[in-house]
Amino acid sequence: MSDIADRSLAYEGVKRIEWADRSMPVLRQIRERFAAERPLDGLKVAACMHITTETAGLIRTLQAGGASVALAASNPLSTQDDTAAALVEEYGAEVFARAGTDREGYYAHIHQALETGPDFVLDDGCDLVNTLHTDRTDLLGTVKAGCEQTTTGVIRLHQMAREGALKFPVVAVNDTDTKHMFDNRYGTGQSTLDGIVRATNTLLAGKTVVIAGFGYCGRGLAERARGLGARVVVTEIDPVKALDATMQGFAVLPMAEAAVEGDVFITVTGNRDVVNGDHLAVMKDGAILANSGHFDVEIDVRALSDMAVEVHHGIRPQTDEYVLADGRRLVLLAEGRLVNLAAAEGHPAAVMDMSFADQALTCAWLAASHASLSPAVHDVPKEIDTEVARLKLASMSVSIDLLTPDQEDYLHSWRIGS
Incomplete structure (x- = not known):
């Protein structure tokens, strides 16, 4: 039943x-x-x-x-x-x-x-x-x-x-x-930013958006955030992906350095504590924290709760404000869960x-x-x-070419030279 x-x-x-x-x-x-x-x-x-x-x-x-x-x-x-x-x-x-x-x-x-x-x-x-x-x-x-x-x-x-x-x-x-191409890159890229904008009504143009992880999801997010006028910073642990981000024109920094600069933080790594207490301690007043990785472990919500002297739940839909001892306010979306599905429609x-x-x-x-x-x-x-x-x-009414028999033969033969 x-x-x-x-x-x-x-x-x-x-x-x-x-x-x-x-x-x-x-x-x-x-x-x-x-x-x-x-x-x-x-x-x-x-x-x-x-x-x-x-x-x-x-x-x-x-x-x-x-x-x-x-x-x-x-x-x-x-x-x-x-x-x-x-x-x-x-x-x-x-x-x-x-x-x-x-x-x-x-x-x-x-x-x-x-x-x-x-x-x-x-x-x-x-x-x-x-x-x-x-x-x-x-x-x-x-x-x-x-x-x-x-x-x-x-x-x-x-x-x-x-x-x-x-x-x-x-x-x-x-x-x-x-x-990978559709769901992770185009889907996560668009729907995550949709969730952030719905939850906060923030203007991304001119903001520094920090994206943790530059896999397919992170690439899609970086492309779309840049398209909306944001300055994009990528954090990575993989040298190849970090190099890819650099060659695409994105700034690449360790999270400890990016934490000081970011206005919006988005995690898409599949790992835990990507944003931890040390990072939270140096963030700007009003920084927005969003996760688009599957589980709610990428942002250390427990550390954030321990640091807060006040928590204002539901100041907007799926938006909670954590007030720290020095008066800074950090904004957590969707309880650290998937922001694109919790604050938008996926x-x-x-x-x-x-x-x-x-x-x-x-x-x-x-x-x-x-x-x-x-x-x-x-x-x-x-x-x-x-x-x-x-x-x-x-x-989509898109047509593509088909190989001719000669082209098929060429691709499957090692005997044909230059």
Whole structure:
């Protein structure tokens, strides 16, 4: 039995799901294909994902393929209660999620989703897979395979695999080219700044924006912040990424130095304590702190709370002000959780069209291929990535060249010289 906040919100949820669906043409095509081919017939899927209108498109696609789906939230602050209601009342999914639930409720919902005895699992951050391998080992024998949607989750899965702890194959959907390019770079880049602006109504032009991490997410953020007129400073631990940022014209500094200069701080590293107490101690009055990494560990919120003599909660939606002993005020957004989903609506639907198309096609591939895969982290087959890109280009009315037979021969022969 589902556990959601308000079933009467289903009508509003359906309207918003249908609106998002208009911007997801690739997933719509896959849904039609799944309805005809039924590649997931009779399979049970348990998912731990953000409960958004875009996720609803994926759930409906899996159902069209014949799967029954139980869904828990991967972040309490991103749950859209109207979407949850629509999925239950109109689309027949089981949903265990309420906006703003506490840590105990969050894990209770993951356990409820797992109680369905899934054949496949979809995760966004590895909390569901982690729960399976710690608290619900009794279910491991029935899980055939899984998918992971985010960088943080893939990092955790590789650690499990290295230690021999991972008991079934998991595909790193996060690592496909189409997912990196659209979701991480264009999606995170736009939606994170959207969340910051919605929460604070700050003008980014003329501000110094410090971005911790220059992976795909950090690159997208840096490009868009610069486009809005901000001076961008990047902090990094990877020399190659730091060099890339430098060559693109961004300032690169250690966080200890950037902390003094920044007006807005955004963390996208997947690691903890990226902004720590020492950094907080030297920041400007009014500095804004936002995290767009998956877990709420990148900004040391505990240190911030210990330093504060007053905390003004909710001075704006998802905006808390911490007053320090010297009178400086530091502004924390979304409790240090994912600011793009807590203070805004997450990635635009056109972005998630790509990510969830990858996810849906990978599920179908796993249904046919899981028995041949070892308990390890696997890449999405290249042909799936290529197919998603091809469908997306077609939906945008973009055509590309095709190789001629002579060109094919040239690329596959070593005998042809200059």
